[in-house]
Amino acid sequence: MTLVSTTLTTELLLHRAGTKSYWRGLTYRESVLSLRVHSRHVAARVRGGDDSAYVVELSWSGTHLVGACSCPHGSEGFFCKHCVAVGLVLLDRGETVPPPDAEDVELKDVLRALPAEVLRELLYEQAAGDPQLRARIISAR
Template sequence: MTPVSTTLTTELLLHRAGTKSYWRGLTYREAVLSLRVHSRHVAARVRGGDEDAYVVELSWSGTHLVGSCSCPHGSEGFFCKHCVAVGLVLLDRGQTVPPPDAEDVELKDVLRSLPPDVLRDLLYEQAAKDLKLRARIISSF
């Protein structure tokens, strides 16, 4: 079995973004306003050329690095210069995008603090939309 690689590198950022967006992302590192590494993803805000702040998220889908950004290019589904800038800042800081199977301590802590009726309502809402989850819940009784 081949080991799964979820290693953030400059080469991977170049591959995901393409040459033009990668090189533009190099100049946007100073535009990263905030960056937070969560249990399974990275969230950031990046100042755009028009002074708007864009919301960026990086995560893994299996071994595929996924980037989303609220800028026009990112909203079309592209891995944009803002995603590249966030990835480069992570590398500069010696950080990375957490693996997709990392324990989500943050979520567990929040779920522990919620009252049972709120948890039931949240679970019902999700299970009503997700047939597999619904079947899992029903078959467990």
């Protein structure tokens, strides 16, 4: 049995981005304006070459590292230099992208604070468009 890892490494960043974007990402580490590790993802803002700020998110989809960025290259679905820069800053800080099965403490805290009527409305909206969720709710009665 092969164990598959959700460990952030420089090798993984190189693999996901490719050589060109990885090397360009090395020079963008100091352009990371903000970085926050959430329960199941990392959110960051990175200054681009034209002084605009791009929104970056890193997360896991199973064992696949996913990077999303609002820059033109990232908007086309590529793991861009901004994603690499965020990953490298995480590694520099001794932090990582939380695993996909991490307990989402942040979400649980927000849900506890919401009024019951708001929760019901949110759940209804979600279940109305998701047959599996609807079936789970119906069978839970």
